[in-house]
Amino acid sequence: MKVLKDILYKVSLTTTTGDMELGVKDIVFDSRHVTEGSAFVAIKGTQVDGHEFIEKAISLGAESIICEQLPEKLIDGITYVVVVNSARALGIMASNYFDNPSENIQVIAITGTNGKTTTATLLHQLFMRMGYSTGLLSTVENKINETVIHATHTTPDAVSVQALLRKMVADGCTHCFMEASSHAIVQERIAGLKLAGAVFTNISHDHLDYHGTFDEYIKAKKKLFDELPKDAFALVNGDDKRGMVMLQNCKASHQTFALRSPADFKAKIISNTLEGLELEINSKMIWFRMIGSFNAYNLLAVLGVTVLLGEEEDEVLRELSGIRGAKGRFDRISIAGITAIVDYAHTPDALDNVLKTINAARTGGEQLITVVGCGGNRDKTKRPIMAKIAVQESDKTILTSDNPRFEEPNDILKDMQAGVGPSEIRKTLSIVDRREAIKTACMLSQKGDIILIAGKGHEDYQEVNGVKHHFDDTEIVTEFLQQLTQG
Ligand SMILES: CC(=O)N[C@H]1[C@@H](OP(=O)(O)OP(=O)(O)OC[C@H]2O[C@@H](n3ccc(=O)[nH]c3=O)[C@H](O)[C@@H]2O)O[C@H](CO)[C@@H](O)[C@@H]1O[C@H](C)C(=O)N[C@@H](C)C(=O)N[C@H](CCC(=O)O)C(=O)O
Numbered sequence: 001m002k003v004l005k006d007i008l009y010k011v012s013l014t015t016t017t018g019d020m021e022l023g024v025k026d027i028v029f030d031s032r033h034v035t036e037g038s039a040f041v042a043i044k045g046t047q048v049d050g051h052e053f054i055e056k057a058i059s060l061g062a063e064s065i066i067c068e069q070l071p072e073k074l075i076d077g078i079t080y081v082v083v084v085n086s087a088r089a090l091g092i093m094a095s096n097y098f099d100n101p102s103e104n105i106q107v108i109a110i111t112g113t114n115g116k117t118t119t120a121t122l123l124h125q126l127f128m129r130m131g132y133s134t135g136l137l138s139t140v141e142n143k144i145n146e147t148v149i150h151a152t153h154t155t156p157d158a159v160s161v162q163a164l165l166r167k168m169v170a171d172g173c174t175h176c177f178m179e180a181s182s183h184a185i186v187q188e189r190i191a192g193l194k195l196a197g198a199v200f201t202n203i204s205h206d207h208l209d210y211h212g213t214f215d216e217y218i219k220a221k222k223k224l225f226d227e228l229p230k231d232a233f234a235l236v237n238g239d240d241k242r243g244m245v246m247l248q249n250c251k252a253s254h255q256t257f258a259l260r261s262p263a264d265f266k267a268k269i270i271s272n273t274l275e276g277l278e279l280e281i282n283s284k285m286i287w288f289r290m291i292g293s294f295n296a297y298n299l300l301a302v303l304g305v306t307v308l309l310g311e312e313e314d315e316v317l318r319e320l321s322g323i324r325g326a327k328g329r330f331d332r333i334s335i336a337g338i339t340a341i342v343d344y345a346h347t348p349d350a351l352d353n354v355l356k357t358i359n360a361a362r363t364g365g366e367q368l369i370t371v372v373g374c375g376g377n378r379d380k381t382k383r384p385i386m387a388k389i390a391v392q393e394s395d396k397t398i399l400t401s402d403n404p405r406f407e408e409p410n411d412i413l414k415d416m417q418a419g420v421g422p423s424e425i426r427k428t429l430s431i432v433d434r435r436e437a438i439k440t441a442c443m444l445s446q447k448g449d450i451i452l453i454a455g456k457g458h459e460d461y462q463e464v465n466g467v468k469h470h471f472d473d474t475e476i477v478t479e480f481l482q483q484l485t486q487g
Pocket residue numbers: 029030031032042043044045046047048049050051053152153154155156157158181182183184187
């Protein structure tokens with residue numbers, strides 16, 4: 001049996017033990033996973049209140065209960081711990097339970113609307129190339145060195161975060177690069193973590209369904225920086241007007257990266273084509289395989305983190321120039337003279353950036369066909385905006401489904417169609433079946449054309465009514481483009 005020390009986050013022990021240590025066999029926050037001798041942490045969620053399951057947890061063997069309010073009926077032999085914020089207590093307890101792994105590995109958290117996966121993945125690839133044992137927690141996958149552990153969230157739950165860090169430490173990792181989603185920050189999935197640094201990539205429209213207002217969304221991101229310790233660094237995008245907001249009242253060392261504003265880490269774009277980016281950094285010209293000006297920001301963030309962690313700039317740039325980035329981010333498939341681009345752009349800003357990157361690199365003559373959908377049970381207000389951007393920036397647009405989740409796909413399409421102006425209707429199609437939409441884009445395209453398939457990137461499924469069916473944009477577009485060459 002493990003002994004938890006220092007679990008007290010403004011905790012007041014109300015019942016049996018009067019002790020500040022709690023011996024538990026496991027920590028669970030879902031009554032359905034309770035085991036004999038575990039501590040059950042009751043969390044108020046978006047769907048239900050975990051406090052409703054306290055009795056059930058005890059009946060399944062929980063011996064201690066961490067909660068914000070005591071249940072009416074207290075049961076003999078059970079330890080109840082009342083805390084101000086049980087989600088936060090969960091993070092701190094989990095850290096203690098796994099022997100505070102973040103004290104033995106440098107953890108860097110990356111937040112922002114777009115660019116988290118790209119930045120974290122580049123950092124992981126770079127540190128591996130430089131010979132470090134390195135961990136990664138990302139939307140696409142979690143990794144301990146090259147061993148992949150399936151990711152269900154951008155940031156795992158608090159117990160999984162600590163368990164994964166524990167495993168990284170046991171496997172000799174010295175660094176971990178992780179995404180901190182705004183949901184995770186608000187839900188305290190990273191409470192209890194000692195961070196060596198945090199990065200802010202940018203903030204734009206997303207997740208207003210969850211945060212309510214843009215100000216609340218900014219506040220969620222800022223919380224990461226407010227809680228950084230003094231010996232950490234806070235590296236922010238100086239060209240994003242909220243970058244400086246993140247640094248207000250932040251105790252950590254203030255660091256910036258930028259293309260336009262004065263900054264600690266600065267670059268100038270020399271050329272930006274569909275082959276890659278040429279950047280001037282400290283009077284050196286460096287070629288990167290990443291595409292689009294937005295990736296110049298991601299590369300600068302990576303450079304900043306690496307130098308702040310004590311690496312030598314020239315070596316970093318040399319290694320970085322050969323790296324490709326994360327799966328599903330501007331992946332190019334060229335068949336029969338047609339170029340398909342599969343990209344995870346699922347926010348207005350990302351879609352606009354990707355389309356502008358493609359348009360800037362076009363030589364003329366060819367047409368750009370965009371296939372895009374919006375996820376169900378997510379921010380509805382981004383739907384017409386994304387459709388509008390797609391239609392304005394493309395020669396033809398096919399509006400389709402993304403992950404409908406529990407929504408009616410045609411209702412999502414209607415929300416998107418509201419962003420298409422009357423003069424643009426003639427160049428817009430709506431095809432609810434994403435596979436058919438991709439097929440149609442292929443059939444409409446001719447040699448030289450570009451097809452952008454946006455929104456799902458690396459995802460290998462489509463989620464419909466709670467079921468994830470196999471679905472892979474890259475696989476499907478390859479199949480149809482190959483058919484064109486055969487027929
Ligand atoms: C909206 C949201 O973020 N929800 C997350 C949240 O669930 P919730 O608050 O809805 O939980 P709930 O169902 O209300 O339950 C409340 C509590 O009661 C417990 N419970 C519930 C039922 C029961 O029978 N017994 C029981 O004990 C639950 O375990 C929970 O502790 O806490 C859960 C445990 O950590 C997460 O799995 C869940 O992620 C859901 C599945 C999700 O889709 N989240 C997405 C939006 C998300 O987190 N996305 C971000 C990335 C976003 C981005 O930046 O693009 C991510 O980090 O992945």
